[in-house]
Amino acid sequence: MTWNGIDVHRDLGSIGHRIHYVGHRRGVCGDLTPFENLKFASDLHRSKGRTDPLSAVKKVGLTGVANTMCSKLSAGQNQRTALARLLVTDAPLWFLDEPFTALDSVGRDLFESMISDNADNGGISIVATHQPLSLKSSNIKTLDLDRR
Numbered sequence: 351m352t353w354n355g356i357d358v359h360r361d362l363g364s365i366g367h368r369i370h371y372v373g374h375r376r377g378v379c380g381d382l383t384p385f386e387n388l389k390f391a392s393d394l395h396r397s398k399g400r401t402d403p404l405s406a407v408k409k410v411g412l413t414g415v416a417n418t419m420c421s422k423l424s425a426g427q428n429q430r431t432a433l434a435r436l437l438v439t440d441a442p443l444w445f446l447d448e449p450f451t452a453l454d455s456v457g458r459d460l461f462e463s464m465i466s467d468n469a470d471n472g473g474i475s476i477v478a479t480h481q482p483l484s485l486k487s488s489n490i491k492t493l494d495l496d497r498r
Contacts, residue, residue, distance in 0.1 A: 353443075367395050370441035372449055376432035380421030384412045384431040387420060392438040406437040410460060425452035433461050442473035450481055459484075466490070 351358045356365050378387055388403035401409065407416045410430040420428055429452045436444055444465075450458050465475045466487035477483065483492070 367439070368441050369443045369445070370436055370439055371445045371447075372432050372435070373445075373447035374451075376428055377435075378420050378428045378431050381419060383415075383417050383419060384423070384427070384434070385416045387431055388434055388438050391435045395439040395441070400440070401437045403438050406434040409437060410434040411456070426454060426457060429453055430457055433464070436464060436468070442468070442471075444468060444473065444475040444477075446475060446477045446479075448479055449477060450479060462486075 353365060358365065379390070382390065385403055385407050388406050392403055404416075407413060410433065412427060412430055412434070415423055415427060420431060423431075429449075433446075433449060446465075449461060453461065462483060462485055465477065465483075466485050468475050469485075469487045469489040
């Protein structure tokens with residue numbers, strides 16, 4: 351199997367940084383703040399990303415808790431932190447498993463716009479969700495597996 355001309359089975363190391371996964375286990379360290387989690391993700395990926403960690407904190411609406419340990423935050427705030435990692439890495443391929451879990455309507459709208467922006471910039475988002483999506487991009491293709 352190849353992706354962008356690279357044999358995935360032989361050279362996964364060269365494309366691993368181009369893939370980002372957010373699932374049920376958010377990958378948010380409770381002993382770090384949202385800012386520190388995003389800084390760590392940015393440094394780990396050695397990427398310039400779409401935005402810096404501080405701007406990502408602001409974009410996802412966590413400015414008021416940017417310096418609060420994630421263990422003290424709500425499930426929705428931790429989900430925003432996890433999804434904000436998409437902004438600080440340069441991974442164009444996103445695998446998102448129930449990304450709207452614990453989000454309010456404002457958070458949901460924000461992340462739907464991030465998915466649309468990713469598509470508009472040539473990225474791919476594979477989203478598994480039980481919730482209907484309201485994506486605003488002409489570059490969106492959906493596959494509905496509902497058997498009703």
